[in-house]
Amino acid sequence: MTNFIFYDTETTGKDQRDFIQVIQVASILTNNHLEQLNDMDLSCRPLPWTLVTAGALLTNKKYDTFNNPNTHYEMTREWFDVWSKWCAQEPATFVTYNGLFFDEEIIRRQFYWNLINPYITNTNGNARLDLLPKMYVLGKFYGDKFTIPQVNNKPSYRLELLATSLGMDTAKAHDALADCIFLLELQKLIKEIAPTFYQETISSCSKTNHKECLTKNMLHLNVTRFGNYYPFTALSSNTFDHHEIPIFNLNFNPQDYIHMSLGELESAIFNSKDSPIKWVKLGKTQSTVTYNSLKNDDVDLVLDDNYLIRAEQLKDNQNFVDKLFELRTAQEMPHYDNSSYEQQLYSGGFPSKATYDAFNKFHQVTTLDEKLRIINLLPEQRYKEFAWRICSQFMPGDVPQDFIQYCHNLIDQRFNKDGPWPDASKELSNAKELLNSVTDQAEKACVKEVIVNIEKNIK
Incomplete structure (x- = not known):
């Protein structure tokens, strides 16, 4: 039997998944008996070219995200390293809630942007389980053992409401680690009240x-x-x-x-x-x-x-x-939008082993000169530009001036040009409307910071 890794993310938005960024990721590692072995809780500040929406921050309550000392690259590297260590001895099943529609697609993009293997959750014996669809089965056929919450006389499968039904404290709902705890307890519930269905579920991931x-x-x-x-x-x-x-x-x-x-x-x-x-x-x-x-x-x-x-x-x-x-x-065959490099996770094809080897060397070397040498050897322009962005994040005073100009141009594009990314003017208007409606002082301060961040980049 495999271990389980329950994970959840908090992001800068919910739409335009090719361009939204993870700002918190948390995981809980358990054995096959659902006994906790380890956990992880990481966060970072937004990338300069990522548009942060006020609605997302009010939901996940990451009010101090702009002041986070960690870069996106640092968080993502540590995140991947932790998961790799957890899966080193035996494969794991990665458990999410609505994750195969959202979280899984988002994390693949974070790894892809940072020259990391995006497919850790379903390769090398690892597998994936999304508990949300299985809750529909539980609600229909096991309703005498667990009642699904109702909203407007319809079943609601929101994780927060299910956790409340389990008697859990949901004050920290939409925090990634808190949601992992809810998810673990939900899997324990399925195991308890529907043992055969549970075995079928975990054995067919x-x-x-x-x-x-x-x-x-x-x-x-x-x-x-x-x-x-x-x-x-x-x-x-x-x-x-x-x-x-x-x-x-x-x-x-x-x-x-x-x-x-x-x-x-x-x-x-x-x-x-x-x-x-x-x-x-x-x-x-x-x-x-x-x-x-x-x-x-x-x-x-x-x-x-x-x-x-x-x-x-x-x-x-x-x-x-x-x-x-x-x-x-x-x-x-399905058509993928691919006008921007961020959109080419699937349509751009899979990296070769030699390319992955180059990625690993890029991560391992410590000097800028060594990284620049590897960048010049990367086979595709999209990977070179991702590497420029990485170097500019944590070596801003040392990188070539054309790297800095490239990042300035990227910021200008994402905040001032029309494209498949979030619309800055629209999100600025939404933030100003929210500012007039929220009363909590921490929320007001958060929305103001979002407004300042957008306005400083809009021309």
Whole structure:
């Protein structure tokens, strides 16, 4: 069994994820029994070219962030080193809350900007678990053991409200370390009240294990955040290499689809709102549970026998399954915006081993001359410019003048030019509106500092 690393981040904003910055990251390391072994709590000041939003700071209460002595590079290096040490002896499962949508994407960008391997959480045997989708299952089928909070007569899965339901002090909610503690207690709750579902969850975090869980169990339930659910079976093909697989909603009759031609299937499944098919990414946690886990946890749910018959019909028709994969393969690949280097994490391709070796040497050498020599050998301009930014952060008095001018130009671009980054004028207006509405003196001082920071950079 692997260890767990519960982690959370606090950032300078919530939109334009390619350009927002982590200003606090915290983690808790536990063994597989959820006994705490270590923790980490790091923070830094904003980068000069990062636009900090007042709303973000009022939420995470990082009022003194502009005066933090640590640079973003220093924080990120230490953060990566801690995680690397924690995973050195055995792999870990990285646990987040809505993290695969937000935190995971944000941390990859922080590492990428700082010439660090962005994929530590899902390589070298490590895996990822997002507890939020699994809470939908808990809320639907284990509601007699734990009541999900309600807001406006609808279930609310906000971590802070769930922690309150557990009787925890939430005065420090939205602090990264406090949220890690909430997350750990939530996982303990799932382990206690839904033991079979818990074992299914923690044993299917990697792509390989997730695929095995989906394909070897005949019947599953997919649950929405509002408590709706449907039975499905997962389909797999040995002919196609895939990072996602189709699940078939068993409320539909497979006989209506199995004998369709490719063209008919494309219209009925890929171009229809009433499609029985949903494609599931194996690298992401899904709001699903096997029917067997529910039965073993004594959940009172009986499925129609026809669902099993339909699942068997689908599993026995590999030609139909291969058609689905053939159509999926023919679809367009996702498009990534990449006009700025920050946006090229995926579209720019993966660094080679030689490039990673150069990154490591860059981090290890201590003199500016040594770093400059390595920068000149980097194979791509985006990496060279990231290195210029790093050197300018902690060697501002020593770097070449063109590095300083480059950073000034970057600040000017991010605060005065239109682009995919946050809109400085809009955020300045938002901050001034907030200043008129907040009454707490610490909050007022924080918003004023945000306003000053934006105004000094706007021309």
